[in-house]
Amino acid sequence: MKNNIIKIGLFGILALGATSCQDTLDTHPTTTFDEATVWGSKATADAFINATYESVITMYTGNSTCVGWEARTPNGIKCSQVGEGIDGIATELGVSRSTDFGINRYGLLRRCNLIIQKAQESTTLTEGEKAEVIAKGRLLRGLVFFDQARKMGRFVPMREVIATGEEEKATIPMTKSVEESYKYVLEDLEASVSAMPTIAQPGEPTKYAVEVLLSRAYLTAYAYTKNASYIDKAITYAKDVTENCSLSDNYGGLFNETDETNAEILWGYYRLKANTKIGNYEELIRTYPNIAQDDCVNSKSPTLFKNPNGRTFEGWAIYFPTQDLVDQYLVTDEKTGEALPWYETSQYKENVEKLDPNSVTEAGQIDSYEQVNGNLRRIPTPQDFSQLNSAYPTNLRYDKLKEGSTRNLSELMYSNRDARFASSIAYDGTTWIGETVETNLGGNCSMGVRDKEDGGWYNTTTGYYWRKSNIENPEPRAYFDCQVQLHYDMCRTGEAYMNLAEAYLLKKDVTNAVAALNATRVKHGKIAPSTATTEQEAWADYIRERRVEMANENGDIYFSYLRWGKYGGFANNGREAGDIIYDLDRPVYKIEISRDRSQLLINQVTLLNSANRNFTTKRYLFPISQGFLDTREAYDLDHDQNEGW
Numbered sequence: 262m263k264n265n266i267i268k269i270g271l272f273g274i275l276a277l278g279a280t281s282c283q284d285t286l287d288t289h290p291t292t293t294f295d296e297a298t299v300w301g302s303k304a305t306a307d308a309f310i311n312a313t314y315e316s317v318i319t320m321y322t323g324n325s326t327c328v329g330w331e332a333r334t335p336n337g338i339k340c341s342q343v344g345e346g347i348d349g350i351a352t353e354l355g356v357s358r359s360t361d362f363g364i365n366r367y368g369l370l371r372r373c374n375l376i377i378q379k380a381q382e383s384t385t386l387t388e389g390e391k392a393e394v395i396a397k398g399r400l401l402r403g404l405v406f407f408d409q410a411r412k413m414g415r416f417v418p419m420r421e422v423i424a425t426g427e428e429e430k431a432t433i434p435m436t437k438s439v440e441e442s443y444k445y446v447l448e449d450l451e452a453s454v455s456a457m458p459t460i461a462q463p464g465e466p467t468k469y470a471v472e473v474l475l476s477r478a479y480l481t482a483y484a485y486t487k488n489a490s491y492i493d494k495a496i497t498y499a500k501d502v503t504e505n506c507s508l509s510d511n512y513g514g515l516f517n518e519t520d521e522t523n524a525e526i527l528w529g530y531y532r533l534k535a536n537t538k539i540g541n542y543e544e545l546i547r548t549y550p551n552i553a554q555d556d557c558v559n560s561k562s563p564t565l566f567k568n569p570n571g572r573t574f575e576g577w578a579i580y581f582p583t584q585d586l587v588d589q590y591l592v593t594d595e596k597t598g599e600a601l602p603w604y605e606t607s608q609y610k611e612n613v614e615k616l617d618p619n620s621v622t623e624a625g626q627i628d629s630y631e632q633v634n635g636n637l638r639r640i641p642t643p644q645d646f647s648q649l650n651s652a653y654p655t656n657l658r659y660d661k662l663k664e665g666s667t668r669n670l671s672e673l674m675y676s677n678r679d680a681r682f683a684s685s686i687a688y689d690g691t692t693w694i695g696e697t698v699e700t701n702l703g704g705n706c707s708m709g710v711r712d713k714e715d716g717g718w719y720n721t722t723t724g725y726y727w728r729k730s731n732i733e734n735p736e737p738r739a740y741f742d743c744q745v746q747l748h749y750d751m752c753r754t755g756e757a758y759m760n761l762a763e764a765y766l767l768k769k770d771v772t773n774a775v776a777a778l779n780a781t782r783v784k785h786g787k788i789a790p791s792t793a794t795t796e797q798e799a800w801a802d803y804i805r806e807r808r809v810e811m812a813n814e815n816g817d818i819y820f821s822y823l824r825w826g827k828y829g830g831f832a833n834n835g836r837e838a839g840d841i842i843y844d845l846d847r848p849v850y851k852i853e854i855s856r857d858r859s860q861l862l863i864n865q866v867t868l869l870n871s872a873n874r875n876f877t878t879k880r881y882l883f884p885i886s887q888g889f890l891d892t893r894e895a896y897d898l899d900h901d902q903n904e905g906w
Contacts, residue, residue: 325543330816396456403449513684540741549576575740618656879905
C-alpha cells in the first residue's frame with residue numbers, strides 16, 4: 262500500500278493523546294503527547310482525528326457490520342452447528358430490551374466534541390484549518406448520532422465536552438422523537454460538507470463522501486418522519502456526487518486488495534498487513550470454509566485442492582449468501598440479449614425441464630451416494646423436511662436436464678450473469694483463491710463435505726460462499742493467523758446512484774429513477790438496462806439493483822428494507838406504510854445440485870430452526886438498553902423505552 266493512504270491499523274491513541282509521526286499519513290510506532298501538543302498543530306490534530314475515524318467507521322463497515330446485518334435479510338444467513346446457532350435478530354429470539362445497540366456512546370462523543378472544541382479554541386491553526394478540523398469533528402459526531410437514530414430512534418445529544426466537576430451538564434434529556442433525532446444528525450452532517458475537500462488522500466473523507474452520507478441520512482429521515490423536503494435534499498446531494506464522481510469498471514476490486522484506492526471509493530477504512538489478521542474480521546474468517554484434502558477424498562470429490570498440505574481454506578464459515586440473492590443477478594439471454602432471471606432465459610428453457618417441486622418428499626429422492634467412511638450424502642437431506650416454515654413452500658424449484666442436452670445445470674445457471682455475481686459470490690464451478698470450487702453434491706466445498714450431511718461445520722448451508730468484502734489472495738492461505746492488508750468502503754459513487762434512484766421513485770419520477778439505477782446496472786453489471794415504464798416495474802427493478810449493487814456492504818440492505826417498509830406500497834409488496842416487512846418475515850432458500858449436475862432442488866434453509874424468521878413492527882426501532890434507562894431513572898432523568906419493547 263502506498264504511504265499516502267490513511268492507515269488506521271497502527272494508530273494507538275489515548276483520549277487526549279496523538280500518534281508521534283513526522284507525517285500523519287505514514288504510520289509509525291506511537292507515543293503519547295499532552296493536550297497542548299495534540300492541538301498545537303494541524304498534523305497532530307489530524308492524527309487524533311484519524312484515530313477517531315476507526316471507532317466511528319466500524320459502526321458502519323467492517324468487523325461483522327457487513328455479513329452480520331446481511332444475515333438478517335433475504336440476501337444472507339448466519340447458520341452454524343458449532344455452538345453459535347443462527348442469527349437471533351432475524352428470528353427475533355436474540356433481541357430484547359436488555360440488548361445494547363449502542364445507546365451509550367458518551368466516550369466516543371466526547372472525542373468528537375473535543376475535536377470541535379479544541380479547534381474553535383486554537384490559536385495556532387489557521388482559519389481554514391480550523392474550519393476543516395471542526396467539519397471533521399461534526400461529521401464524526403453526526404455519524405454517531407445517525408447510527409443511534411437508525412437503530413433506536415432516540416439518543417442523548419451530547420454536544421459538548423464535560424469536564425470533571427461539571428457533572429450537572431450530564432443531565433441532558435434524550436431526544437423526544439425520531440424527528441428531533443434526525444434534526445441533530447442532519448445539522449451536523451450539513452455543517453461538515455462545505456469545509457470538506459473535493460479531493461483527499463485515500464482514508465480521508467471528501468465533500469462527496471459526506472454528500473453520499475447526507476443522501477442516505479435524508480432518505481432514512483424521510484422514511485421515519487415523512488418530511489417531504491428531505492426527498493429533495495437527498496436528490497440534491499446524490500446528484501452532485503453522480504455528476505462529479507465516476508463509477509469503476511472493476512466492481513470486484515472495489516472490495517478487495519486488487520484495487521484498494523479506486524476513485525469510486527470516496528471514503529475508505531484501511532488496515533495495514535503488519536497488524537491485521539484474517540481472524541480479526543468476521544467478514545473474513547467467518548466466510549472462508551474449513552476443508553482439508555482428507556475431507557475431499559472421503560467425499561469422493563472429483564476435484565482435489567491444488568494446495569493439499571497448506572490447506573487453501575481453514576476458516577470458520579458461518580455466514581453465507583442465499584439463493585434468494587443469487588436470483589437477483591440477471592442473466593443475458595443468448596438469443597435476445599435481454600437481461601432475465603436465469604430460469605427465464607432461452608438457453609435454460611431449451612435445456613431444462615421444470616418438474617413439480619411438491620413431488621420431492623423423501624430424503625435422497627433426487628440423488629444419493631455413500632462416502633468412503635460409509636456416511637450417506639443425499640438430496641434432499643432429512644433436515645430438509647424438519648423445522649419447516651409451513652406458511653411458505655418447502656421447495657421452490659425442482660429442475661432436470663432434458664434428455665440429450667450437452668450442457669450441465671451449473672453452467673446454464675451461472676454463465677452470462679451480471680458481472681457483479683462472480684466477484685460477490687463463490688458458486689459451483691467458479692475459481693476462488695486459485696482453486697476450482699465445487700458445491701454440488703460431493704464437491705470439494707459442498708454442504709456436508711465434512712462431518713454433517715446438512716452442513717454447518719464451517720461449510721456452506723446454502724450452496725454458496727461470500728466473496729465480496731473478502732480477500733482474494735491471502736498468503737499463505739485463508740486461515741486465522743494469516744496477515745492481510747484490507748480495506749472497507751464507507752462511501753462510494755455506486756451508492757449515490759442508488760440513493761438518487763430511490764429519491765426519484767419517492768417523487769414518482771420513473772424516468773429519472775430508471776436512468777439512475779441503470780447507471781450501475783450497465784457499468785458494474787454489464788447487462789442490458791432496465792426498460793421499466795411504470796412505478797411498480799421501476800420499484801421492482803430498483804430493489805433488485807440495490808440488493809445486487811450493495812450486497813454485503815455496510816449493512817445497507819437491512820436498513821434499506823426498514824426504509825422500504827416505512828414507505829409501503831410498491832416498496833414493500835403492496836403493503837401499508839409501516840406494516841410488517843415481507844422479505845424480513847419469511848424463510849430464505851438454498852440450492853442443492855446433483856453430483857452429475859443434471860438435477861437441482863431449491864428449498865428452505867431449515868437448519869437450527871432458521872426458517873422461522875420473524876419481523877414485528879416494533880423492530881423498525883430496536884430497544885434502548887434497559888440498563889441505560891434504569892440508570893437514567895435512578896438519577897431522575899427521562900427513561901422511556903421504545904414502543905413494543
